[in-house]
Amino acid sequence: MQVAFLETPSMWIIGALVAYAFAYYVYARWVDEHIWEVSERRTTPAHMYLDGVEYFPVSRYVLYGFQFKSIAALGPILGPFIAVAYGWLPALIWIVIGNMFIGWVQDYSTIMLTVRNEGRSMGPLVYNAIGERGRKILLAYLLFYLLIISAVFIYLVSLFWNVFPGSFIATIGIIITGLIVGELLYKYKANIFGVTALAIILTLVSVGIGTVVAWPPKNYFGQWSVQIWSIILAVILFIGAIVPLPKFITPMNFVAVFPAIGGVLLIIFGALISPVTGIKLLQPAFKGWYVENVGPLFPILFVSIACGAISGWHSLVSTSTTGKQLDVETDARPVGAGAMLTEGLLATSALAAYMVVSPDLIAKGKISAFVNGATLLTAPFLGGEMSKAYLLTFFSIFLVIYAITVQTLVTRYWRVFSAELFRRGSWKILGNKYVATAVGLLLPIVFALTGSWIELWIYFGGSNQLLAAMALTLVAFYVAKMRKPTWYAAAPAAFMTLVTLAALLWETYVFGLVTFGLRKPFAKPPLTSYPAAAWALNVVFFFVGIVLFVLGLYMSYALWSAYARARRGEVEAKAVSP
Amino acid sequence: MVRIPLFRKKKEKKVEGREGFSEALKGVLYGFAVHGAATAALKTRMHMEHLFMLMTLGDMLGFPIIPPYYSLRILPYVVPNIKAWKERLFRERDFTDLLSG
Numbered sequence: 001m002q003v004a005f006l007e008t009p010s011m012w013i014i015g016a017l018v019a020y021a022f023a024y025y026v027y028a029r030w031v032d033e034h035i036w037e038v039s040e041r042r043t044t045p046a047h048m049y050l051d052g053v054e055y056f057p058v059s060r061y062v063l064y065g066f067q068f069k070s071i072a073a074l075g076p077i078l079g080p081f082i083a084v085a086y087g088w089l090p091a092l093i094w095i096v097i098g099n100m101f102i103g104w105v106q107d108y109s110t111i112m113l114t115v116r117n118e119g120r121s122m123g124p125l126v127y128n129a130i131g132e133r134g135r136k137i138l139l140a141y142l143l144f145y146l147l148i149i150s151a152v153f154i155y156l157v158s159l160f161w162n163v164f165p166g167s168f169i170a171t172i173g174i175i176i177t178g179l180i181v182g183e184l185l186y187k188y189k190a191n192i193f194g195v196t197a198l199a200i201i202l203t204l205v206s207v208g209i210g211t212v213v214a215w216p217p218k219n220y221f222g223q224w225s226v227q228i229w230s231i232i233l234a235v236i237l238f239i240g241a242i243v244p245l246p247k248f249i250t251p252m253n254f255v256a257v258f259p260a261i262g263g264v265l266l267i268i269f270g271a272l273i274s275p276v277t278g279i280k281l282l283q284p285a286f287k288g289w290y291v292e293n294v295g296p297l298f299p300i301l302f303v304s305i306a307c308g309a310i311s312g313w314h315s316l317v318s319t320s321t322t323g324k325q326l327d328v329e330t331d332a333r334p335v336g337a338g339a340m341l342t343e344g345l346l347a348t349s350a351l352a353a354y355m356v357v358s359p360d361l362i363a364k365g366k367i368s369a370f371v372n373g374a375t376l377l378t379a380p381f382l383g384g385e386m387s388k389a390y391l392l393t394f395f396s397i398f399l400v401i402y403a404i405t406v407q408t409l410v411t412r413y414w415r416v417f418s419a420e421l422f423r424r425g426s427w428k429i430l431g432n433k434y435v436a437t438a439v440g441l442l443l444p445i446v447f448a449l450t451g452s453w454i455e456l457w458i459y460f461g462g463s464n465q466l467l468a469a470m471a472l473t474l475v476a477f478y479v480a481k482m483r484k485p486t487w488y489a490a491a492p493a494a495f496m497t498l499v500t501l502a503a504l505l506w507e508t509y510v511f512g513l514v515t516f517g518l519r520k521p522f523a524k525p526p527l528t529s530y531p532a533a534a535w536a537l538n539v540v541f542f543f544v545g546i547v548l549f550v551l552g553l554y555m556s557y558a559l560w561s562a563y564a565r566a567r568r569g570e571v572e573a574k575a576v577s578p
Numbered sequence: 579m580v581r582i583p584l585f586r587k588k589k590e591k592k593v594e595g596r597e598g599f600s601e602a603l604k605g606v607l608y609g610f611a612v613h614g615a616a617t618a619a620l621k622t623r624m625h626m627e628h629l630f631m632l633m634t635l636g637d638m639l640g641f642p643i644i645p646p647y648y649s650l651r652i653l654p655y656v657v658p659n660i661k662a663w664k665e666r667l668f669r670e671r672d673f674t675d676l677l678s679g
Contacts, residue, residue, distance in 0.1 A: 051662050053624045058613070061602045065609025123672030139673055196611075244622065250615040257611045320677040321617070413677060420673045 007281055008274035009352035009377075016096050016348040020341040023100040028108065028337040035484050036112050038329035045119030046325050055119060057327035060334050067339040069257065070317045071107070073406040074153065075307025076347035077399065079461070081369060082304035082454055084354045084362055086297050087286035091351055094301055098309025099344035102492040106468050108336035109475040109489055110315040114323025115332065116478070121319040122471070129477050130558040138470075139421060141551040144544065145312075145463045146414045147443055152460045153407040154237075154441070155448035157400055158229035159367055164396035165217050166210030168229075171400050173206025174255055175236070182251030199255045207259075211393040223526040230448055233404075234441040240408040241415050241437045249408045256401040263374070263398040264346055270377030271352035277380035281355050283362065294454060295510070299502040303461030308347025310496065312467020314340065353377060365454070371395040414440035450537050451524030455507060459545065462503040466552045469496035473559040480566035490563065497556050504552060508545030514538040624666065631656065631663050639664065 005011055032038050049055040058066075083091035113125055120128070127135040161168040181199050184190040221228040240248050270277070289297045294304075307313065318336060326332060353373030354362065361369040374395040379388050415436045422431035429435055447456065472493035476486045513519035515538065522541075523534035565571050634652060636643040638660070656663075 049665070051666055053620045053666065058609075059605045061605025062609035062613050065606040065611075066613040067609075069610045070614065121672055121674040121677075123674040124670070127672075135672075142673075192612075245618045246615070246622070250618055254611050254615060261610065316674060316677050320674055416676045417673055420676070 005275045008279060009271045009281060009355045010274045012092055012355075013268065013271045013345075013348055013352060016092070016345065019096045019100055020344055023104060024333070024337055024341055027100065028104060028333050031105070031108070031488055032330075032333050035479065035488060036109075036116075036329070036332075038112075038332065040328045040330050042329055044115050044326050044329060045323070046327060049119055049324075055324050058325040060327065060331040063322055063325060063331065063335045064338055067107075067317065067322050067335050068342055070321070071307065071311065071314045071339060072260075072343050072346060072402070073307060073313075074156065074399070074403045075311060075461075075464075076305070076343055077350040077370060077402060078156070078457070079305035079308050080347060080351040080354055081362070081367075082294060082457060083301050084283060084351065085291045085294050086288065086301055088281070088283045088351060088355045089285040090297060090301055091305060092348070094305055095309050095344060095347045095351060098302075098305070099341055099347075102468075102472075102496065103310040103314075103344060104337035104340040105489060105492055106310055106472050106475070107314045107318055107340040108332055109479075110318040110471050111323045111326060111332045111336040112329070113475060113478055114319045115326055115329060119324045121323075122316055125319065125474055125478075126470075126559075129474060129562045130555075134555065134558050137551055137555055139417065141463070141467070141548070141555060143414070143417055143421065144548055144551070145460075145467065146410055146417065146440070147447075148456060148460045148463055148544070148548075149410050150407065150414065150440065150444035151447035152453060152456045153403045153410070154230055154233055154444045155226070155451070155453050155456070156367075157233050157403045157407065158226045158448070159453070160396055160400050160403075161229045161233075162218060162220075162225045163368055164371065164393065165214040166212075166393045167396040167400055168210075169213055169215065170206045170210030170393060170397045171404070173209060174203055174259075174397070174401065175252055177202040177206065178252030178255045179248070181255055182247060185251065186246050196258075200258050203255060203259055207394050207397055208390065210397065211390045214393075226451065227445075227449060227526075230445045234445060236404075237408060237411045237441055238437055241411040241440075242433060245412075249412070252408070253405045256405050259394065259398055260401060260405075263395065264349065266378045266382075267349045267353060267374050268345065270374075270381065271349055273381065274352075274356070274377065277377075279356050279376055279380070282357060283355050283359055295458070295506055299499040299506065300458060302496075302499045303458055303465050303503040305347060306461040306464045308344060308350070310465060310468045310492075312464045312469075312471060315468060315471035370399065374398070411437065411440055447537070447540070449527055450522055450534060450541075451527060452522035455510070455522050455541070458503060458507050459541070459548065462500050462507065463548050463552070465496055466500035466504065466548075466556070469493055469500055470552075470555050470559055472496060473556065473563055477559065477563040477566050477571075480563060481571055486563075486567070497560075501549065501552060501556065504545060504549045508542060508549055511538050511542035511545055515542045627659075628663065628667055631659070632667075635660070639667065 044057070046055050046057040050057070080091050080095070083094065110122075114120060117125060117128075123135050123138060126138050161171070177199055180202070181195055184195050184198075185192070219225045240252075270279070294300055302309075322335060326335065350370065353370050353376075355373070356376050357369050357373040361372065371392055375388055375391040379385070379391055382391065415433060418436035418440065419431040419433070422428055422436075430439065472489050476490040476493055479486045479489055510519070511522075514521050514535065521531065521534040521538040523537070527534045527537075562571070632641060633643070634646065634649045635656065
């Protein structure tokens with residue numbers, strides 16, 4: 001069945017592709033040539049400090065793949081689910097504008113910051129700009145940030161396992177495949193091509209077994225099902241955080257790569273050929289400026305779609321690894337800007353999956369909307385009705401692996417950050433490997449008890465985007481030191497600072513209303529049967545919001561002050577010529 | 579220095595055409611699937627080597643280690659790595675560096 005081109009998501013995907021091409025070939029190239037004045041002749045830290053371990057030159061293609069894999073997670077896939085509550089048009093505009101003028105600017109520029117500052121990562125860069133206190137506050141801020149990410153991702157994986165029968169079995173299949181692959185690669189030194197083929201086959205078989213068995217059914221553990229799934233997940237994450245990386249996390253992530261790439265390509269292809277397959281847009285373009293239980297379009301829209309438009313996480317990846325391995329400065333654009341714009345394409349495709357599902361699913365907050373939309377887009381060219389059951393399991397596992405692969409690393413980071421923060425003094429026990437991991441899992445599980453993941457997601461988006469705003473301000477500070485035009489980083493930094501602080505303040509205000517008894521607590525069954533516990537958790541969220549807001553406000557103020565000093569010429573200038 | 583496939587030397591001549599595309603695709607897939615694991619494995623080895631070098635040659639950096647007989651025996655083998663070892667060990671590390679493994 002063929003439908004009018006304009007009634008399908010195809011045109012919007014093509015439009016986004018054109019916009020991203022403009023951003024990459026015109027805007028990014030201009031910034032590359034006129035602001036950073038990149039040169040192949042300037043020695044990068046990868047060559048200057050070459051040690052074959054942390055600093056070594058890597059091909060731009062390898063770094064592009066690495067950067068994309070490190071930045072792509074659940075953000076661009078589930079963020080549009082919240083944003084589409086305002087209609088698909090505001091979500092699409094934010095994804096495209098965010099990518100064109102803000103997202104790639106941060107990823108690319110933070111890579112360049114590291115390259116031009118002797119391979120320094122985010123902490124030392126902040127230290128140079130605002131001193132030791134700023135660095136410590138950044139560490140505290142990151143700990144809260146990791147806590148919120150964990151709460152959201154642990155809850156969502158547990159929810160997926162509960163809602164999609166068979167997804168748990170498929171996940172276990174992928175984990176076992178990872179363990180087998182790890183042993184074959186590291187212990188028996190097996191051929192990589194053969195092992196990869198085996199990994200792909202076992203992954204597809206795992207999804208098939210999950211589809212056929214379709215066990216356990218929804219709410220298998222009764223009303224506490226999601227919470228029990230959280231504990232099961234916590235056990236897996238605990239093992240992942242304490243055993244050596246090559247034993248568990250690395251091979252599991254290797255296996256998870258294949259369904260992750262495959263899923264993205266299938267959705268993009270399905271959206272592009274939707275005029276041929278006859279899949280139409282069903283969502284309204286615009287629904288309203290305010291959505292009950294989500295909040296006002298400004299500022300919530302800009303934090304609900306996080307990684308798909310801009311994300312602070314990317315600045316951490318860019319400065320801690322990518323910038324140290326850049327072969328030549330001219331590679332920063334294909335690696336930093338290229339990977340970010342590709343993630344923008346992933347967010348646009350995820351949005352396409354929400355555009356084609358019934359508005360009811362979004363209105364009722366059904367988390368299955370993405371899985372249904374992706375299946376609708378891809379089933380017509382993958383066997384029609386016959387393949388639908390398999391595709392439903394495949395896309396549910398697609399969601400699970402995007403969350404679980406990042407969450408394993410987040411839990412590990414929590415552990416090493418805790419070890420750094422609590423290495424001395426009376427709180428030393430919190431830096432212990434096992435205690436830190438247990439605390440890093442227990443707190444998020446307690447947070448997730450409320451089931452109000454949309455509110456937690458807004459906290460996550462707010463803190464993540466605020467980190468991005470800090471990174472952009474840091475870029476503006478260093479560009480000002482170079483005596484170059486700063487507007488390209490300062491303008492997005494100002495916008496993101498304003499919007500994220502407003503979003504954090506809004507969410508804190510909402511939990512404040514609950515705290516002072518002016519609104520019912522945010523809670524879902526079974527916690528609704530325990531109103532005192534639900535209220536107490538909402539009070540905790542209120543204080544978490546205050547802490548995030550205050551830490552974020554301090555960091556923003558300190559960084560903007562540093563930027564102002566650099567603009568006034570009170571900071572020593574840094575040359576840009578080779 | 580440890581060699582990993584697909585490292586590129588500075589200003590290497592670019593490969594074009596079908597071969598170039600194949601190289602690019604191979605590189606992207608390698609980066610997506612393996613590069614992080616390879617880097618993590620290198621870092622694990624680095625930490626082990628640091629520990630070994632510290633136990634045997636720590637006195638070179640001022641650690642109060644009584645020079646054992648075996649330090650002298652292994653000296654010829656570790657000499658090429660001493661400079662890089664000192665640089666890596668003395669390099670300032672921040673908590674944000676921990677993100678890379």
